[in-house]
Amino acid sequence: MVPVRRRTIITVAALLSGMAAFLCAAHYAAVSWPSLANQPEMARPLRLDRPDSFGRWFIVALLAGSAGASLLIYQLRRYRIDDFHGRYRLWRLVLVVLVLASVNSLVSILDWSGALLDTAFGKRVALSGQDWIRLVVSIGGAVLAIRLIAEVRRSRFSLGMMILAFGVLAIPQAANWNVLAVDTLLSWTAVTSAPLVASTALFISLGGYLRMLYREVRQ
Helix, strand or coil: CCCCCHHHHHHHHHHHHHHHHHHHHHHHHHHHCHHHHCCHHHHHHHCCCCCCCHHHHHHHHHHHHHHHHHHHHHHHHCCCCCCCCCHHHHHHHHHHHHHHHHHHHHHCHHHHHHHHHHHHHCCCCCCCHHHHHHHHHHHHHHHHHHHHHHHCCCCHHHHHHHHHHHHHHHHHHHHHCCCCCCCCHHHHHHHHHHHHHHHHHHHHHHHHHHHHHHHHHHC
C-alpha cells in the first residue's frame, strides 16, 4: 500500500494530478462550452459544484484515502522513541477531521449545522448560523494547518504539497467572506475547483510523509 520507491510515488502523484486537472478542465468546459452547457444532463456529472458529479466522488475518495493514510501515519508515529511530548496524538485529530471532511463534501455538514443553530436560537442580524460554524471551522482549520505543516517539515516533498493544499483551500474561504470577488467565469471556476485541487495535494502530501516514515522504520 505504501509507495516505497521514488518512481512509484512520482507516478502516483502524476496520475492523481492529471486526473484532477482533467476534472477541472471538464468542469470549466461544462459551463463555458455551449454544446455542453445547453445540455444539463451531459454537463451535470462534469460540474464540480454539484454533489452528484464525478469530481465530487473523487474528492470523497481522496479525503477518505487521506484519512486512511493518517491512520497508518499514526500507527508508525506513536512508536518513535524520541517523541517525548506525544506529538503523534495530532494524527488522531487529523483522522477525525478528514473523515468529517469526507462526509461534509457530500452532504454539507457545515450548512446543516448552521441551519440547526438558526432553528435552535433564531436568526441573527450580524452572522447566521452557517457563518458562525464557518468562522469556527476556519480558525480551527488554520491552527491545524500550521501544526500539520510543522509536523511534515522533515519531508520537503510533503511540505510543499501540504502548503499547496492549504493555500488553495484558502481560496473558497476568501470567497465565502467576500475577500475575493467572484464576478467572472474564471474566478468562479477557481473557487469551485479549489476543493478538488486541495484534496489531491493533501492526499499526495500524506502519502509522501507516510513513505518517509515507512522507509525509516524499514531502514
